[in-house]
Structures are given as C-alpha cells and as structure tokens.
Amino acid sequence: MAGETGLGRLLAGMRPVLAPETFVFVTIGNGTRPPEGLEPLMTFRESEGLTLIVSEAQAAASSLVSTFPCRLITLEIHSSLDAVGFLAAVTARLAARGIGVNPVAAFHHDHLFVPSGRANEALETLKALAEESAGALARE
Numbered sequence: 001m002a003g004e005t006g007l008g009r010l011l012a013g014m015r016p017v018l019a020p021e022t023f024v025f026v027t028i029g030n031g032t033r034p035p036e037g038l039e040p041l042m043t044f045r046e047s048e049g050l051t052l053i054v055s056e057a058q059a060a061a062s063s064l065v066s067t068f069p070c071r072l073i074t075l076e077i078h079s080s081l082d083a084v085g086f087l088a089a090v091t092a093r094l095a096a097r098g099i100g101v102n103p104v105a106a107f108h109h110d111h112l113f114v115p116s117g118r119a120n121e122a123l124e125t126l127k128a129l130a131e132e133s134a135g136a137l138a139r140e
Contacts, residue, residue: 003080003108008140010086011133015076016126022056022116024066025102035062041072042104053113070102071119073112073126081105093129094122 040052102113
C-alpha cells in the first residue's frame, strides 16, 4: 500500500500525536546483547555500537546510561517512503523555534523525538503548520 507523496497534502493532513511516555537514547557495544526484558521502540546498528530508543523507565531499570530525554510525536498520515520534503519542512519549522528533533521514518508514519521540556510547544507548532498548509491547499 503506497503512502502519500504530495508535500501539500502531507503537511495539511498530518495529525501530530504526542505519546505520554518519555524516551531516551542508549547505546551498547556491538556483540553485546541488550538486557533481558528490554523492549526498544527502535534499534539502529552503527559501526560504534547498537543505538536503542527505550522508555526512560526501562533504561533506568536496566541500569543503562542514557541521553536525550525526549517525547515521541507521531505524524498520523501514511507518508510514502519516497515522499520528498516532508520531514525537511517539518524539521525546518521546529528549527525556526529552536526545537531540536531526531526524526525516524517508518513504513507507515514519520516519528519525531523532541526534547521532553519542549514537547507541547513542538506539538502546537506542528498543529499550526498543518492548519496553515490545509488553508493553502484549500486556496489552490
């Protein structure tokens, strides 16, 4: 099932949803198994080690050193993996507000990890971008 590729439709149709929990980034050495019972939201293997995004509670319970306490915002529109400019437009708007973001593109949706203390501001910024884009799309 193909996702949306039109930038205007992606921006206008995105419904940003803020997850309630706080996540953190951790890394473990290559060849090291993650602690038993750990359920990462995401993993990515780099030459330096395995990066995991896990809940803050799981990292603490597993005694893992973590960084970047963040909240997850999911952009609830099925974006195509071939879409051009969607994350660039979204991250540029957040950057204009001084909000750092670590984006992840998955099969169905794009996901943004934003600093915990700025999550509500990021959410409102994205909602405003969607409303502006919907207005522009309606005028076309």
